[in-house]
Amino acid sequence: MSKKIVLREKLSAKNEAVAAELGVAFRQLGLFVVDLIGSPGAGKTRLLEAMAPRLRGHAAVIEGDIQTDRDTRRIEKAGLPACQINTQGACHLDAAMVRDAAATLTLDGLRYLFIENVGNLVCPAGFALGEHMKVAVVSVTEGDDKPAKYPAAIRRSAAMVLTKTDLLPHVDCDVARMEREAKEINPELAVFQVSAGTGAGIGPWMDWLDAMAARS
Amino acid sequence: MSKKIVLREKLSAKNEAVAAELGVAFRQLGLFVVDLIGSPGAGKTRLLEAMAPRLRGHAAVIEGDIQTDRDTRRIEKAGLPACQINTQGACHLDAAMVRDAAATLTLDGLRYLFIENVGNLVCPAGFALGEHMKVAVVSVTEGDDKPAKYPAAIRRSAAMVLTKTDLLPHVDCDVARMEREAKEINPELAVFQVSAGTGAGIGPWMDWLDAMAARS
Numbered sequence: 001m002s003k004k005i006v007l008r009e010k011l012s013a014k015n016e017a018v019a020a021e022l023g024v025a026f027r028q029l030g031l032f033v034v035d036l037i038g039s040p041g042a043g044k045t046r047l048l049e050a051m052a053p054r055l056r057g058h059a060a061v062i063e064g065d066i067q068t069d070r071d072t073r074r075i076e077k078a079g080l081p082a083c084q085i086n087t088q089g090a091c092h093l094d095a096a097m098v099r100d101a102a103a104t105l106t107l108d109g110l111r112y113l114f115i116e117n118v119g120n121l122v123c124p125a126g127f128a129l130g131e132h133m134k135v136a137v138v139s140v141t142e143g144d145d146k147p148a149k150y151p152a153a154i155r156r157s158a159a160m161v162l163t164k165t166d167l168l169p170h171v172d173c174d175v176a177r178m179e180r181e182a183k184e185i186n187p188e189l190a191v192f193q194v195s196a197g198t199g200a201g202i203g204p205w206m207d208w209l210d211a212m213a214a215r216s
Numbered sequence: 217m218s219k220k221i222v223l224r225e226k227l228s229a230k231n232e233a234v235a236a237e238l239g240v241a242f243r244q245l246g247l248f249v250v251d252l253i254g255s256p257g258a259g260k261t262r263l264l265e266a267m268a269p270r271l272r273g274h275a276a277v278i279e280g281d282i283q284t285d286r287d288t289r290r291i292e293k294a295g296l297p298a299c300q301i302n303t304q305g306a307c308h309l310d311a312a313m314v315r316d317a318a319a320t321l322t323l324d325g326l327r328y329l330f331i332e333n334v335g336n337l338v339c340p341a342g343f344a345l346g347e348h349m350k351v352a353v354v355s356v357t358e359g360d361d362k363p364a365k366y367p368a369a370i371r372r373s374a375a376m377v378l379t380k381t382d383l384l385p386h387v388d389c390d391v392a393r394m395e396r397e398a399k400e401i402n403p404e405l406a407v408f409q410v411s412a413g414t415g416a417g418i419g420p421w422m423d424w425l426d427a428m429a430a431r432s
Contacts, residue, residue: 007223039255040337040366041358066338068365089368091307091338119365121256122282122307122336141357141380142257149284149335150256152305164357170386 015127019095022102022130026113032213033113035129037153038137039146040119043163043196045071047137048114050196052078054206059112062101064093066118081105092123095130111213125152132216133158140164140173147182154182158212159190161205166195231343234311238318238346242329248429249329251345253369254353255362256335259379259412261287263353264330266412268294270422275328278317280309282334297321308339311346327429341368348432349374356380356389363398370398374428375406377421382411 026033036044048061052075061082063071066089075082085093085101098115107113115131117124125134136157138146141164147154154160160182162175179191190208194201242249252260264277268291277298279287282305291298301309301317314331323329331347333340341350352373354362357380363370370376376398378391395407406424410417 003223039257039335039358040362041255041355065365067367068361070361070365089338091336118338119255120307120336120338122334123339139257139357141355141383142255145284145286146256149281149286151283167357167383167386170383 012126015094015096018099019128019130022095022099023128026102026130026132029107030111031107031113032111032209032216033115033129033131034209035115035117035124035131035134036137037117037121037124037134037157038119039121039139039142042119042121042137042139042142044116044119044137045074046196047161047163047194048075048080048116049078050194050199050202051206052080055080055112058110059114060105060107060110062098062105062113062115064097064116064118066090071116087118091118091120092127093117093129094127098129112209121146121150121153125150125156133212136160138162138178140168140175140178141171143172144174144178144181147178147185151185154185154189157186157189159192159205159208162191162193164195164197165193165200166197228342231310231312234315235344235346238311238315239344242318242346242348245323246327247323247329248327248425248432249331249345249347250425251331251333251340251347251350252353253333253337253340253350253373254335255337255355255358258335258337258353258355258358260332260335260353261290262412263377263379263410264291264296264332265294266410266415266418267422268296271296271328274326275330276321276323276326278314278321278329278331280313280332280334282306287332303334307334307336308343309333309345310343314345328425337362337366337369341366341372349428352376354378354394356384356391356394357387359388360390360394360397363394363401367401370401370405373402373405375408375421375424378407378409380411380413381409381416382413 069084072084192205285300288300408421
């Protein structure tokens with residue numbers, strides 16, 4: 001095995017260990033933890049803003065970005081406690097970053113912790129953060145070939161949320177194909193269509209999340 | 217220094233060496249080489265399709281994707297020779313992959329080689345491929361905060377091509393802010409607005425490319 005692969009496996013094993021500890025801590029707090037992964041501009045922050053009215057008093061958010069605290073300010077404005085991780089170039093969050101960020105939030109009594117990962121449909125799929133589930137956020141403006149082209153994100157997610165459906169009349173995107181190809185990769189995948197702008201689909205997606213949290 | 221950083225620097229030095237050799241070979245062939253980087257669904261392939269009528273007989277394309285050869289088939293259908301790199305999970309192309317792919321193409325007599333990197337606005341920015349320039353492709357549907365949030369891609373690019381401008385009436389995107397914040401990161405950056413769908417802006421962008429190639 002090459003040195004590169006040996007080191008990558010060691011780092012991965014270390015992350016898995018931290019994530020496992022973190023997962024235990026989250027469960028002890030009664031938190032249901034969701035890791036949102038998706039491309040830059042997929043609409044992850046906008047989705048959380050649309051969910052915020054129903055989440056107020058029940059959820060906190062950890063925002064991951066390479067730079068800027070813009071998303072944290074947006075989430076706080078939407079009425080949810082949030083804290084920012086700036087990775088300073090790193091392409092994904094790891095469990096140690098999430099542990100340190102979570103320690104700065106008051107989590108007692110909350111039901112949900114959402115982690116918005118760095119905008120990247122590739123690298124975040126490979127890193128456990130102590131979450132109950134990953135959710136892939138994909139906008140219809142990205143095109144219907146994205147599940148087939150980024151299979152790891154789909155394979156490791158419990159749900160795929162298709163965002164910006166209000167733009168469907170203006171873009172060339174076959175949502176049925178997108179869902180079909182995603183389910184070929186992950187037959188257990190739940191798929192939701194939402195528009196944060198109009199609010200369409202936000203209710204059913206949150207009902208499903210509540211059901212998953214109740215079952216955990 | 218940690219083992220991780222030492223190894224990363226070694227791998228990076230090795231990539232730089234391969235990229236430098238490749239750059240010499242590209243120049244000997246009289247090729248002007250452009251590395252297109254951008255998020256999944258930014259419209260990189262669609263941009264090349266819109267450029268294809270003017271590029272026929274003068275350009276070839278290397279397509280980088282984690283999986284599928286869909287983009288290569290699209291480019292070939294548009295009349296340009298193309299070959300596919302499948303990274304099988306890797307989040308960016310490296311110079312050795314490009315060298316091996318370029319060896320399968322007939323490049324004699326061509327003026328341009330376009331390399332479409334893996335859809336990822338983060339990792340590809342850090343890897344030289346022997347190119348003359350990187351170009352960041354960002355769609356207006358991703359939102360106007362993307363240059364500030366993904367500064368490395370902007371800093372290392374000679375141009376930023378804003379795509380899908382036909383969707384501007386339907387999305388909340390301040391293009392002037394996008395350009396201003398990008399130029400704060402990289403004052404030399406050339407910025408173009410295009411719609412591959414309507415063809416708007418494709419001409420000026422290609423005129424600029426021709427001028428840069430002529431100057432090289």
